[in-house]
Amino acid sequence: MPRPFDVSRAGDPAPMTAAPPPNQFALLRQRRFAPFFWTQFAGAANDNLFKFAFTVMVTYQLSVSWLPPSLAGLAIGALFVLPFLLFSATAGQLADKLDKTGLMRMVKNLEIAVMLLAGFGFWMGNAVVLLAxxxxxxxxxxxFGPVKYAYLPQVLQPRELTGGNGMVExxxxxxxxxxNLAGGVLVAIPEVGHATVAVACVTLALVGRATAQRIPPLGATDAGLRINWNPVTETWRNLKLAAGNPVVFRSLLGISWMWFFGAVFLSQFPSFAKEVLHGDAHVASLLLVVFSVGIGTGSLLCEVLSRRQVExxxxxxxxxxxxxxxIDLYFASRSLPPSGLLGLAEFVSRAAHWRVMADLLLLSLFAGLYSVPMYALIQMRSQPTHRARIIAANNILNSLFMIASALLAGALLSAGFSVPQVFLFTGxxxxxxxxxxxxxxxxYLLRFLAWIVSNLVYRFRVQGAEHIPAEGPALLVCNHVSLADPVLLMGASPRPIHFVMDHRIFATPVLGGVFRLAGAIPVAPRKEDPAxxxxxxxxxxxxxxRGELLAIFPEGGLTTDGELQAFQPGLMKILEQARADGIAPPVVPMALQGLWGSFFSRIERREGRPKAMARPFRRGLFNRVALRIAEPLAAAEVQPETLRARVAQMLSAPA
Known part of the structure; x- marks a missing residue:
């Protein structure tokens, strides 16, 4: 796989070894991201301008006997989704086999041709041409879908993936x-509306092609791939390929469920606005605006809340x-008093509607928090040579879930359930x-627990997170101050960690169950239990x-006095076994500061013995805690004494 690279404004590629930009918005000043971002932005805008303008035209302006207004939106939506089911598998293969930049430019050439044909259809008022x-x-x-999401991990560092996906979302x-807004406004212009839509669609297609020309070239990830042109067998093969990685496949299902969830709300906005909220078409547009703002806000918040890692x-x-x-949207909307058709200003002026808009804004905001990390996880955990095909499998599943959403919502409404009740069932x-x-x-739950502990229980600060290898095996070595140490280390790493831990910790209430769920490895002294x-x-x-991360606490147990203890020889036994297996994992020294004296440390003494978790709220909440991570050491250079000295040096630095 080609190494990620940075491209300056002047266009000179350079290895991406520098620190990532200060925030996700700074990516818009870099050539490796900005042209791609505006290319996909122009494409999404053009899709929706064209579809909505066509929907409005056949609903209000054309009289087509074989396409009644009640079926126009359904027919247009179904025709748009059909290629995702038929050709996603082929698109995924092409994105893995070909240079992604060249493929994006070819797709944008296709868009120009299609929009020229659509311009003719608008000019002539020909519904058949527009349906085609x-x-x-x-x-x-x-x-464009598979190449879009497979492009990002090739040009972004791991610590930029969440922010980059948030910007794209x-x-x-x-x-x-x-x-949608532009399509509805332009097509309604008297006399010149159709021509204006045609010009706008072609212009957006040309803008997308121009920005695609600025995207830096990338090498193919699997140039030797043989294309299987049979969409049925290749679709099945893609789904089996995705299912081979359970975490990735279940994340695909999770994203597809989010599209099922979102499609229920998006499809019901017109009837919800008219029948439940008693608002006109402008109120339906307001709901779309609120929903879009919520998704965008949640997507952008992901980078801040995740400390710039895949969280x-x-x-x-x-x-x-x-x-x-x-669920609250159901309670907020079920008992609104009847009224005449409300305009936008009158709708917003009624306080009873504020709760409805707040619920809609917040549910979409949380949908953004839900989806962006899943996309980033799929990109990070998928094999690079198969990444685009995994994304293609995701697009297939998304389409199936959206179709199922429409069928189920339609069945519930036909059975007599109200739109708010459909929202309740969906929640x-x-x-x-x-x-x-x-x-x-x-x-997912383990990381959620780690996120809560590191953000809501402690004020957790991590220095040197980039030293945790993004791939391959590594041995993480850290001092052991409290029972919360493994949870904090989980929160600092973008990858799962397997911990070797004292077997007695597994008897601790709650935390013992958490460590078992995390797949921690219990260890006991050889004299106590050789097995x-x-x-x-x-x-x-x-x-x-297996190429995964392993963490040990080489002191052999929790410190009883807050001081760094001697490192036990088990560390070297692990490295010797790795060498025997032909593996030389880098050793990453870590130092936790600020946990001594907390509820989870053994500062309390009961019956003369140190004890953790003895006095609840011993130091309150939001205590300052730091994790320092040093550059990895080569396995051949590691000795317990020198490694302990490195950890001690980090502990002596100011927190």
Whole structure:
């Protein structure tokens, strides 16, 4: 796989070894991201301008006997989604086999051709031509989808992935909003509306092609791939490929569920605005604006809340918020008093509607928190040579879930349920689905717990997180101050960590269950239990053979006086076993500061023995805690004494 690179404003590529930019917005000043961002923005805006203008035209302006207004929106939506089901598998193969930049430019060439044909359709008022263009624009989006999400991990550092995905998600929803608004306004202009829409669509296509020309070239990730042109067998193969990585596949299902959830609300905005809120078409547009602002805000918040790493602990937080505010939307809207059709100003002036808008804003904000980390996780955990095909599998699942959403919502409404009741059922279903997914993939809940502890219990600051290897095996070595140490280390690492821990800790209430869920490895002194001792080192060796992160606390137990203890020889036994397996994992020294004296440390003495968790709220909340991470050491250079001295040096620095 080609190494990520940075591209200056002048266009000179350079290895991406510098620190990442200060925030996600700074990516818009860099050529490796900005042209790509505006290319996808222009494409999303054009899709929605074209579709909405066409929908308005056949609903209000044309009289087409075979396409009644009641079916126009459904037919247009179905035609647009159909290529995702038919051709996503092929698009994923092409994105893995070809240079992604060249492929994006070809897709944008297709968009220009389609929009020229659509311009003719608008000019002539020909619904058949425009329906064909809907299908072709769906094909355009199908081809662009896999390359869009596979491009980001090739040009962004791991610590930029969450921010980059947040910007793309925000940009997409803003583009959808602006495209819909522009399409509705332009097509309604008397006499010249159709021509104006045609010019706007072609102009946006040309803008997208111009920005695509500025995207730096990338090498193919699997140039030797043989294309399977059979969409049925390749779709099945892609789904099996995704299912081969359970965490990735269940994340795909989680994202597809988010689209199911969002489609319920987006599809019901017109009827919800008219029948429940008693508002006119402008009120329906306001709901779309509020929803889009919420998604964009949640997407941008992900980088701030995740400390610039791929933080899947935000996913349970997002799922909780989605359910809470979807259910509250039912209670906020079920008893609104009847009234005549309200205009926008009168609707906003009524306080009873503020709660509805707040619920809609917050449920979409939490949907942004839910989806962005999942996209970043898929990009980070997928094999680079297969990444675009995994994204293609995601697009297929998204389409199936959105179709299922439309069918289920339609069945509920046909059975006599109201729109608020459909929202209520969706919120409850979201809670059940989220609980099931998190039970299948406990890593989400573990990261959520780590996020809570590191953000809401302590004021946790991490220095040197970039020293944790982004891939491959590594041995993390840290001092052991409290029972919360493993949870904080989980919160600092973008990758899962397997801990080797004193077997007695597993008897601790609550935390013992957490460590078992995390797959921690219990270890006991050889004299005390030889079987547990040998099994622990066998399990540790297997973790490194799988290329994963292994963490140990080489002092052998919690400190009883707050001082760094001597390192035990188990550290060297792990490295010797790794060498025997032909592995030389880097050793990453770490130092936790500020936890001595906390509830989870052994500062209390009961019956002459040090004891943790003896006095609740011993130091209150939001105590300042720091984790310092040093540059990795080569395994061959590591000795217990020198490693202990390195950790002690970091502990002596001011917190």
């Amino acid at each position: 263009c809907v299908f072709l624009m769906g094909l355009h989006s199908t081809a 925000m940009g997409t929803f803003v583009a959808i909003l602006l495209g 899947i602990g935000l996913v349970p937080l997002g799922a909780i918020g989605m359910s809470v505010f979807a 409850i279903a979201n809670a059940l689905v989220a609980a099931y997914v998190f039970w299948l993939v406990p890593e 547990i001792y040998e099994a622990a080192f066998a399990s540790a060796a297997e973790v490194l053979r």
